[in-house]
Amino acid sequence: MSEFSIDELGVKVGLEIHQQLATNKKLFCNCTPIDTDEYSIKFQRKLRAAKSELGEYDPAALFEKSKSKTIMYFANPESSCLVEQDEEPPHELDIDAKNISLIIASALKSDVFREIYPMRKTVVDGSNTTGFQRTMLISQGGSFNVEEKEIGIQSICLEEDAAKILGEDGAIKKYGLERLGIPLVEIATEPFEVKPHEIKKIALALGRILRSTKKVKRGLGSIRQDVNVSIKDGNVVIEVKGVQQLDQLEKVVEYEAKRQHGLLKISKKLQEIDWTHNEKDRKDVTELFQKCKSKIIQNAIKKNQKIVGISFRNMAGMFGYSPYEGIRLGKEVAELVRFFGIGGVFHSDELPNYGVEDTDIDDLKKILEINGNDGFLILAAPEEKISVVIDQIILRIEYIRNEGIPIDTRLATQNGETKFLRPRPGAARMYPETDIPPIIISNRELEDALNNIPKSWDDSIKDLQIKYQLNLQLSEQLFDSSYFELFEKITKKTKVNPTFVASVLCSTIINLERNGLDSKLLKNEEITKTFQFLEDGKITKESVEIIFENIMNGKSHTIEEAMNNTSIETIDESELESICQEIVEKNKKIIENQKERAIGPLMGIAMKELRGKASGETINKLLLKNIKNKLENN
Template sequence: MSEFSINELGVKVGLEIHQQLATNKKLFCNCTPIDTDEYSIKFQRKLRAAKSELGEYDPAALFEKSKSKTIMYFANPESSCLVEQDEEPPHELDVDAKKISLVIASALKSDVFREIYPMRKTVVDGSNTTGFQRTMLISQGGSFNVEDKEIGIQSICLEEDAAKILGEDGAIKKYGLERLGIPLVEIATEPFEVNPHEIKKIALSLGRILRSTKKVKRGLGSIRQDVNVSIKDGNAVIEVKGVQQLDQLEKVVEYEAKRQHGLLKISKKLQEIDWTHSDNDRKDVTELFKKCKSKIIQNAIKKNQKIVGISFRNMSGMFGYAPHEGIRLGKEVAELVRFFGIGGVFHSDELPNYGVENTDIDDLKKTLEINDNDGFLVLAAPEEKINVVIDQIILRIEYIRNEGIPIDTRLATQSGETKFLRPRPGAARMYPETDIPPIIISKTELDNAINNIPKSWDDSIKDLQTEYQLNLQLSEQLFDSNYFELFEKITEKTKVNPTFVASILCSTITNLERNGLDSKLLKNEEITKTFQFLEEGKIAKESVEIIFENIMNGKSHTIEKAMNNTSIETIDESELESICKEIVEKNQKIVENQKERAIGPLMGIAMKELRGKASGEIINKLLLKNIKNKLENN
């Protein structure tokens, strides 16, 4: 395994930012985007690939078709209509979405087209009921600066967001339609060569330009980064989709560059091997493995699946060869197989293991007529799928051998690795939308967009500091957070100190998340209500974190329930005075020994008893008063 230094690879990166727009309706209908998990409508579709106007099939569409998935859709009439169900033609383009996209294009100095042509982009993974996504090229060119570096803009598109995936159940893929059709802009940058640690800063700067408009959505899922990665000696640009958090970007680019470099080394080794594949190299070994102790194999046999052995002449050691840690041909094959919904694949370099014993391997080698210099795969899959999957495996290995890096679309994982999603789409993917006429952009619309270019990020931060008397650090945290609009609503509705509100939203919730709690359970309405209760004196400042913690750990859904679960109730000052006096009385020795310094340990005792029921400031004041009285009396 060789040493790996990413700085020597000549890594090039291009970003694609997908940002939902804050409009009151979807792009081509009047439905209001509402995030809901309540569905009263359910229907299913079986999508298929169709030829483009040029008579060609898109490779990504053909690949998705090969998985033979049934798509189940779930809808709520409050957030979707017949347009999303593909039972009604699209309505007119949302005017607000058009205005916002023009402002964003103008802010990035991009050249706006005077005529915009809606297009259909083929999507056969089920995330669009139509089998395509509606998209419009708004502008090309432009740039923005990140410190002393100018980042070029390739294109800006206005398009529909996809449906929300709800999960998979065998051959059925489930989607919710509440997100389908929400307007978003896709901004693609020109490729740039940077160190991986600079990428987060570039994406953050672009995100800040978008948020400065105050016309984009915030929150998890409202902005997504795709990243295109290539290396100097490589033959491919790999698109990695679904980077939800900026902290992932650096890890994703580093891993993908390492993977591509590793595949080039694997390719060179494969070229040294005399290997070809024929149908005789795959044999049904289901009977042979009926006594195998592997749980994976036995589960497959119970489901009446086939077990097939595939021989690879002269390839002993190749599936396990790792030019870099975690980069192996065997892993590439496993990712591909797993995406077909098949969990059972073993290769010769990892056996005996997983319940497959030496006797099983010896019998397999005899059946496949191979020796110790040869490699093999053992694949368990439904009979109707198994040859399709084997064909894809062979194609992939042949491509790695002959070309180097397969041109894939890949998916980012939470750990920063990438995994196979589908082949890259081709030019046949895009064709004109026949239901919507071209959209004319007038000079007045362009002038209005230019006049509404938002303030810079620096100016926005200064405004925050001035208007709400926040310090620089808290202003920056607030502006970059998902809670900026909520902060403005809370400070408008209540007289709670803005610094306290910002600190709770930016620090307290984040700290609870770091402890493994789920902020998605904490709805904006409950956050607002908490600050209203604080203003009305129903809770103390110290109660806010306790309430949020109880909701974020799933024990409560509302502030009232959280208050009940945590026994939070405010007490009047006379009762508080009595409790503080009693604490001093019970700890006379500490007061005698430490005098007024006794406030420290006594404050700890009081906060355990009174946490969430009274302000720490008032408790401190009453304890100090009783300590002084006790000392004077003594």
């Protein structure tokens, strides 16, 4: 296994930022985007690939069609209408979305087109009920600076967001329509060469330019990064979708560069092997594996699936060959198979294992008529799918051998790796939208956009510091967080100290998340209500974290429930005085030994009993007063 050094590969990276716009309606209808999991409408579709106007099929569309999925859609009339169901033509383009996209283009010094032509981009994974996504090219060119480096802009598009995937159930994919049609801008950068650790800075800088407009949405799912990765000798660009966190970017780029270079090494070894494939190399071995101890194979047989053995002449060791850690031909095959919803595939270099024993392998080799120099795959799949899957496996191995790196669209995983998503779309993917006329951009609209270019990020941070008396670190955290608009709403509605509000939103909630709690359970209206209760004296500062913790762990849904479940109630001063006196009386020996330093251990005792019922500052004052009285009396 070789040592991997990314610096020697000549890695080029391009970013595609997808940012939802903060409008009150969707791009082509009047529906308000409401995040909901309540659905009163359900319908299903079976999407198919169609030829483009040039009579060509898009390869990604054909590949998706081969999965034979049924799409089930769930809708709520409050957040979607007949437009999202593809039962009604699109309405006029939302003016606010158009104006915001022009401001963003102007901020990035991009050349805006005077006539904008809506297009249809073929999408047949089910995320669009129409089978296409409406998109329009707003501008090209432009740039922004990150420290001393200028990053070029390739294009800026205004388009519809896709439906939200709710999960899969066998051959059925489920989507919710509340997100479908939300306007978003897609900003594609020119490819650039930087160190992996610098990519996060570039994405962050572009995100800050967007947030400076105060016209984009914040929060989980409102901004998504795709990254295009290529290496010097690869001659292909691989698109990796779904990078949710900026911290993932460096890992994703490093892994994808390693994978591409590893595939070139695998390709070189495959070219040295005399291997061809024909129909005789695949045989039904279901009966042979009837008594196999592999749980995967036995589960497949119980579902009446076929077990097929596929021979690969002269390829012993190739499926397990690993030029770099985690990069193998066998892994590429497994990813492809999983794309079709099939979990059962074994290759010769990982067996015996997983319940497949030596005797099973010996019997298989006899049937396949192969020897120790040959490799094989064992595939378990439904009969109607198995031929298609095997064809795709053979095509992929042949492509790796002859061309090197397959031109894929890939998906980022949580651990920073990438996995096969679908083949890269071709030019046949895009065609004109016939339901919407061209959109003319007037001189007045361009002037308004130029006049509304937002302040720079640095100036925005200074404004925050001055307006709310925040320190630099807290100002930066707040501006980059998903809670910025909520912070402004709370500080406008209440007189709670802005520093405390910002600290709770940017620190307390984040720390609770790090402890495994779910911030999605904490609704904005409950956060706002908590600070209102604080201002009204119904709770103390110390009880805010207790309330949020109780809601984020799922024990409560509202602040009132959390207060009841955690026994949070403020007590009057006389009762508090009495409790503090009692604590001092019970701990006379500590006071005799430590004098006024006894405030430390006594505060710990008091906070166990009084946490959330009185402020720490008040408890400290009362304890200190009683400690001094005790010392004076003694």
